[in-house]
Amino acid sequence: MGKLLVEKTPIDGVLILTPAVYGDERGYFTETYNENDFVAAGITCRFVQDNQSRSRRGVLRGLHFQKTHPQSKLVRVLEGEVFDVAVDLRPDSPTYGKWTGVLLTADNHKQFFVPRGFAHGFLVLSESATFAYKCDDFYHPEDEGGLAWNDPTVGVEWPIPSDMELLLSEKDKKQPTLR
Secondary structure, eight states: OOOEEEEEOSSTTOEEEEEOEEEETTEEEEOOOOHHHHHHTTOOOOOOEEEEEEEETTBEEEEEEESSSOOOEEEEEEESEEEEEEEEOOTTOTTTTOEEEEEEETTTOOEEEEOTTEEEEEEEOSSEEEEEEEESSOOOGGGEEEOOTTOTTTOOOOOOOTTOOOBOOHHHHTOOOOO
């Protein structure tokens, strides 16, 4: 099929990808990953692990990274709606400490490519969301790192509705700031 819309973000290497979706009265079909299309978009990493999570409204996961075993991630939403964020942690990058984000929904079929060297997190906006992601390195629990979700230096503009109660893990409540 080979139809993939590639949108660059303000941060080099972070991409928003929208596959072609073919639908009719029966439903739809979409090709969520095709190595040829991704290589043409400049994504040449080899994915080695797929993960899936389900979270309820108000869950904020992140901002996470691995210290010595960084991972590129290709993320998408299978059900629901999330606001997804990448923070540039590459020390020599002109956008170090900057963030970019995208609304991912089951209906818009967008995917977010987050290369190595970034912290990643998301906020669930719908009643629940099922989130899937491919990684190009294996998870190493002893190698976890994180940033405070509300780090004023980074300044992520999370779209938190006034009636939303944030749900954070104990680990995410204690993450350090970038400084």
